[in-house]
Structure formats: C-alpha cells, structure tokens
Amino acid sequence: METLLILGAGGFGQMVKETALQLGYKKVVFLDDAAKGEDVIGMCCDYMLLHSEYPVAVAAFGNNRTRLQWTDKLIEEGYEVPAIIHPSAIVSPSAVIEQGCFIMQRAVVNTHTRIERAALINSGAVVDHDSVVCAGAHVCLGSIVKANCTIESGRKVEAGEVIFSTRRKIEGADSRCLEDAVYAFGFGPQCSYVKPFGEGHINETYAVYMPDPDGTDVPLYVLQRVNINVFKNPAQVMENIFGVTEYLRDVIRKEGGDLDRETLSYIKTKSGDTYFEDDQGQPWRCLHYVPNSVCYQQVERPEQFYQSARSFGHFLMQLGDYPAESLYETIPKFHDTVKRFHDFEAAVRKDVKNRARLCRPEIEFVLSREKDCGVLMEQLQKGVLPLRVTHNDTKLNNILFDGDTGKGLCIIDLDTIMPGLAANDFGDSIRFGASTAEEDEPDLDKVHFDIHLYELYVKGYLEMANNVLTPEETKSLPWGARLMTLECGMRFLADFLQGDVYFKTAYPEHNLVRARTQFRLVKEMEEQFEEMYEILKKYR
Structure with missing residues (x-):
C-alpha cells in the first residue's frame, strides 16, 4: 500500500484520504475538476494518463451516480480499485x-x-x-x-x-398463507421457489427450494399444512413429533448412524414455536428434506417390502424404552377397532348423503364381523398386550429408501405417533404391502392377499423387533393384519357414507372402491389365517 489516487477532493474525499492514511497508504493524491491544492494533481479526465504512476484508485464522490460511473471507469481502465474500510x-x-x-x-x-x-x-x-x-x-x-x-x-x-x-414474490407460493409460512420459518429472503410435494392423503405438502453454494436450486426443506379436521390439536401433534424425533437422534447417535438421514429433523419457526399458525387458523410445520431418498407408493419388488419390515421393526426397537404413556393421544381411540365399528354403525344409521343404498353388501360385510373387532382391544384392557410408541400408519409410502442402496432409511409422516399396539403397526403394513394391487384398484380380480409377501415381512420385522416384543405381542401379529385391514375398510366406507370428509378423493366413489379392496383382502386373510400363524412360528 504505497500510493492511492482518489477521484474527488471534496469533503467525502478528504474523509477517505484520512482513512487511507490510517490503513497504511504512504501517499494519497487527488484528481478533481474544481478543487485546488498541493495534493490535487490533475482533473478527473487525467485518470488514464496517471494509471502507470498510480495503479490503485478509488472514486470518492458523494453523489451516488457519479461515484458509480467513475468506479466503473476505473475498473474498465484496469485500475486496482480497493474497498476502503475504516479501522x-x-x-x-x-x-x-x-x-x-x-x-x-x-x-x-x-x-x-x-x-x-x-x-x-x-x-x-x-x-x-x-x-x-x-x-x-x-x-x-x-x-x-x-x-x-x-x-x-x-x-x-x-x-x-x-x-x-x-417481501419479495416467491414463485409457486400461490396463496398468502403459504407465503406467510415460508417467511415464518425464515426462508423468504433466500427461497427460490416452492412446489407441491408427495402424495399424501391428509396434509398439504410443499418442497422448499433454496440455492446451494454453486447457485443451483435444490430442495432443502419440506413445508406442510396440517389438516386440523383430522388433527384437532396441532400443538400436541408437534410435541409428540419433537419428543420422539429428538429421542431418536440420541439413539441414532449412539448407534453410529446418520442423524441427517435416519430420522426426520423438524425445525421451529423464527419465534421458536413448533409450528406456525396462519391468519386462517391453519397450522404449518417444517422439516429438513432428506436428499437422495425414494418413496414408493406400491411394492415394486419383494426386497422393498422386506426392507420396510426391517425399518418398522427397527423403529419399534429404537423406541422400546420411550415412555409411551407420555405421548398425547392426538386422535383419541385411533386404532380402537371396537369404537371404529360403532362409528361405522352410526354412519350407516345416519346415512347423511343417502349413499347406503349404493353399498349394501359392503355394509353387511362389516356388520357380520362385529365380534372380531374386540379381539385385540380385550387383550389390551386385560394387560396381556402392552402399549408401545407406535406409528399408526405403517404403509410402505411412509418409509424413505436410500436412492443408492435401496435400504430403508427413515420413517416419515409422524402425525399419528401415539401410544398403541405393535400388532396394529404390523397389521397396517401387511394390509397395504401384501396386497397385489393398489388400495384404490377398481378391478377386484386384481386384488389378492399375497401370503409370500406376508412371510417376507414377518421375517424382516422379527429380525429387528423379536427381542423387544413379548411372546403375546408376537402371537397377536396375524390378528393385527386382519383387523387393521378390516378397520381401514370400515373407515373408507364410513367416510364414503359421510360425504368424503376425511380422506382426499379423486372421484365420488373413490372411498367405496378403497373399502372394497380392503374387504377382499380381509376375506382372503380369513381363508389363510392358520397358514399366517404357521409362518409366524418359523421366525419367532
């Protein structure tokens, strides 16, 4: 720092000179069109002539446009144009x-x-x-x-x-509520765009894209609006989720696992809340996106179902010591199959949309199985089966798989984390994954219970959870498959009768079609029930 040429010898230029001398410049001179003085060595237009003698220069004009124009001229001429920062x-x-x-x-x-x-x-x-x-x-x-x-x-x-x-406009944020949520979690200034994400039935979900260090837009967060028609106390839902995921992080750390990929990581709002409530009273929550992960809507290869079994078995094992009684029951009696049966009876009796006439055989199918609905609940009430921390929605599409290895990575969609029965989680997986068709397949000739997929799931699940389950819990697993399938069918059918207020539907008979697939699976499980028990014995 030997010399500095300053264009502009006015008051601001003099301030810059003082600063430059404090920074260590030995000689500071000016160019100015009007000012005179020993240190003013020419007019501004002389800057090209003096470049070789004074290679370092700045433009110190108080007028913004003039300062910028002259700075650009100095840069274009090839001057070194430093920033001047006072000590x-x-x-x-x-x-x-x-x-x-x-x-x-x-x-x-x-x-x-x-x-x-x-x-x-x-x-x-x-x-x-x-x-x-x-x-x-x-x-x-x-x-x-x-x-x-x-x-x-x-x-x-x-x-x-x-x-x-x-605020600046965020591409894809087509409602004020969504935009408010993006800003509530602190992403507004950097967010590139948002777009719908996932295929869930209940919540409204968006991927939040942000620029990475290279400037490429990548999904970094997932933003969800929670359906308060289903989850009426979002504070309790989020307290359960934060409690379980933070506990899982500690377990995964001790196991030497990957904290960023093996459990969901939720984040709080800028004000420190577990969720943001928009001006419509709708709650929004946010979590980190898990990169290089895949979610399957249907079993495409048997290995996927086996990996899902290991994932949910591992999930149960990891939470084996978590105090289930400390969790809120965010949907009271969610898998109380007896209550679900009575709710179904009420929906049939009221028939508020006059739809019962369209599904008499399906209604009779449920009513004829009233006694079955109490099998697991009676064992729970007698203390035969213990309460566990359960996911309560253990479909294949609630697991993220590693995009490279195909192995189960992470359990997602934790809204229904509650105290429950291991048999219910096991059974929900079977009713979804051991079917030969999607749950809304209208052609029932394509819908069958695949006993070989059932066996594959039993094998993977017990490989991870056998040491946690009690003998009575293990015996209850086939009943879990049968009753969770019946219960799900009841719920689809009841929602159809009530006007499709719970599950998202794509057409008027959608919930009825879903119910029929579940009842086909129940019937085939009943026919193969003894074989289901024999398979269980092989892996206990």
Missing part, C-alpha cells in the same frame, strides 16, 4: 465487500451481507445480516438497514432512517 468499522468475515466500496467510521456490516461496488456505508450506519446494498447506493449517517433487506442501486438511505425488510 473502527465492524465488518463480518462472511460479508462480501466489492470494489470501490466505502465502509466509514463505526459502521457495522453484519453476517452474510453483500455490499456491491461503489456503495457507501457512512459513519455509524448499520447493515444487518443477509441484506444487500446494491451498486452505488448510500446508507447515510446513523441509518439502519434491518436484516434481509435490499437497497436498490443508486438509492440513498437518509440519515437516521430505518429500513425494514420487504
């Missing part, structure tokens, strides 16, 4: 300070802020984190630019003025 200024190491900027006495430039070329941050001004001061702008004496703001090129922020962040 008393506080500048974050992560801030980006471009050529020809001036950061004056006691100014503060905070974390991840960008100060573009020829911008001036004057004495005592504060530019808070994640803000951008564009080229040629001037943040005047003592003014404050708050976090996540953008000061446009050439703008002057007056002395003492406070600039608050203003």
Whole structure:
C-alpha cells in the first residue's frame, strides 16, 4: 500500500484520504475538476494518463451516480480499485465487500451481507445480516438497514432512517398463507421457489427450494399444512413429533448412524414455536428434506417390502424404552377397532348423503364381523398386550429408501405417533404391502392377499423387533393384519357414507372402491389365517 489516487477532493474525499492514511497508504493524491491544492494533481479526465504512476484508485464522490460511473471507469481502465474500510468499522468475515466500496467510521456490516461496488456505508450506519446494498447506493449517517433487506442501486438511505425488510414474490407460493409460512420459518429472503410435494392423503405438502453454494436450486426443506379436521390439536401433534424425533437422534447417535438421514429433523419457526399458525387458523410445520431418498407408493419388488419390515421393526426397537404413556393421544381411540365399528354403525344409521343404498353388501360385510373387532382391544384392557410408541400408519409410502442402496432409511409422516399396539403397526403394513394391487384398484380380480409377501415381512420385522416384543405381542401379529385391514375398510366406507370428509378423493366413489379392496383382502386373510400363524412360528 504505497500510493492511492482518489477521484474527488471534496469533503467525502478528504474523509477517505484520512482513512487511507490510517490503513497504511504512504501517499494519497487527488484528481478533481474544481478543487485546488498541493495534493490535487490533475482533473478527473487525467485518470488514464496517471494509471502507470498510480495503479490503485478509488472514486470518492458523494453523489451516488457519479461515484458509480467513475468506479466503473476505473475498473474498465484496469485500475486496482480497493474497498476502503475504516479501522473502527465492524465488518463480518462472511460479508462480501466489492470494489470501490466505502465502509466509514463505526459502521457495522453484519453476517452474510453483500455490499456491491461503489456503495457507501457512512459513519455509524448499520447493515444487518443477509441484506444487500446494491451498486452505488448510500446508507447515510446513523441509518439502519434491518436484516434481509435490499437497497436498490443508486438509492440513498437518509440519515437516521430505518429500513425494514420487504417481501419479495416467491414463485409457486400461490396463496398468502403459504407465503406467510415460508417467511415464518425464515426462508423468504433466500427461497427460490416452492412446489407441491408427495402424495399424501391428509396434509398439504410443499418442497422448499433454496440455492446451494454453486447457485443451483435444490430442495432443502419440506413445508406442510396440517389438516386440523383430522388433527384437532396441532400443538400436541408437534410435541409428540419433537419428543420422539429428538429421542431418536440420541439413539441414532449412539448407534453410529446418520442423524441427517435416519430420522426426520423438524425445525421451529423464527419465534421458536413448533409450528406456525396462519391468519386462517391453519397450522404449518417444517422439516429438513432428506436428499437422495425414494418413496414408493406400491411394492415394486419383494426386497422393498422386506426392507420396510426391517425399518418398522427397527423403529419399534429404537423406541422400546420411550415412555409411551407420555405421548398425547392426538386422535383419541385411533386404532380402537371396537369404537371404529360403532362409528361405522352410526354412519350407516345416519346415512347423511343417502349413499347406503349404493353399498349394501359392503355394509353387511362389516356388520357380520362385529365380534372380531374386540379381539385385540380385550387383550389390551386385560394387560396381556402392552402399549408401545407406535406409528399408526405403517404403509410402505411412509418409509424413505436410500436412492443408492435401496435400504430403508427413515420413517416419515409422524402425525399419528401415539401410544398403541405393535400388532396394529404390523397389521397396517401387511394390509397395504401384501396386497397385489393398489388400495384404490377398481378391478377386484386384481386384488389378492399375497401370503409370500406376508412371510417376507414377518421375517424382516422379527429380525429387528423379536427381542423387544413379548411372546403375546408376537402371537397377536396375524390378528393385527386382519383387523387393521378390516378397520381401514370400515373407515373408507364410513367416510364414503359421510360425504368424503376425511380422506382426499379423486372421484365420488373413490372411498367405496378403497373399502372394497380392503374387504377382499380381509376375506382372503380369513381363508389363510392358520397358514399366517404357521409362518409366524418359523421366525419367532
């Protein structure tokens, strides 16, 4: 730092000279069209003539447009154009300070802020984190630019003025509620776009895309609006989820696993809440996206079903010591099959949409199995079966699989984490995964209970959970398969009778079609029930 050529010898230029000398420049001279003095060695137009003698130069004009124009001319000429930062200024190491900027006495430039070329941050001004001061702008004496703001090129922020962040439009956020949620979790300033994500029946889900270090937009977060028609107390739902996932992180850490991929990681709002409530009273929650993961809607290869069995068995094992009684029952009596039967009877009796006439055989199918509905609940009430931390929606599509190895990675969709029976979780997996067709297949000739897939699941599940389950719990597993399938069919059919208020539907008979597939599976399980027990004995 031997010499510095300053274009502009006015009051601001003199401030820059003093700062330059404090920074260690040995000789500082000016070019100015009007000022006179020993240190003024020419007019501004002489800058090209003096380049070889003074290779380092800045443009120190108070006028924003003039300062930016001359800075660009110096850069174009090939000058080294440094940023001049006063020794008393506080500048974050992560801030980006471009050529020809001036950061004056006691100014503060905070974390991840960008100060573009020829911008001036004057004495005592504060530019808070994640803000951008564009080229040629001037943040005047003592003014404050708050976090996540953008000061446009050439703008002057007056002395003492406070600039608050203003929202920018986020592509894909087609409602104010969604946009509010993006900002509530702190993603608004950086978010590239959002778009619908997943194929769930209950909640509204979006992937939040953010730029990575290379500037490529990638999904980093998942944002969900929770269906309060189903989950009427979202605070309890989120308390259960945070409690279980934080516990799982500790278990996974002890196992030497990958904390970022083997359990969901939920994040809180900027205000520290477990969820955000929009102005419509709808709750939103957010979690980290799990990269290089795959979710399957249907068993495509037997290995997938086996891996899902190991995943849910491992999930039960990991939570074996978690106090199930500490969890909220967020949907009371969710898998109380006796209650579900009585709810179904009420839906038939009321027939509010006059649909019972369309499904008499299906109604009779359920009513004839009333006694079956109490088998597991009676064992729970007698203390034969213990309460566990259960997922309560153990379909194949609630597991993320590793995109490279095909192995189960992570259990997802944790809304229904509650105290429950191991048999219910096991049974829900069987009713979904051991079917030869999707649960809304209209052609029942394609719908069958695959006993070989059942055996594969039993093998994988007991490989992971056998040491946790009691002997009576293990014996209850076939009943779990049979009753969870019946219960699910009842729920589909009851929702059809009530006007499709719970499950998302694509056409008027959608829930009826779903119910019929479940009842076909129940019938075939009943026919093969003894064989289901014999298979269980092989792997106990």
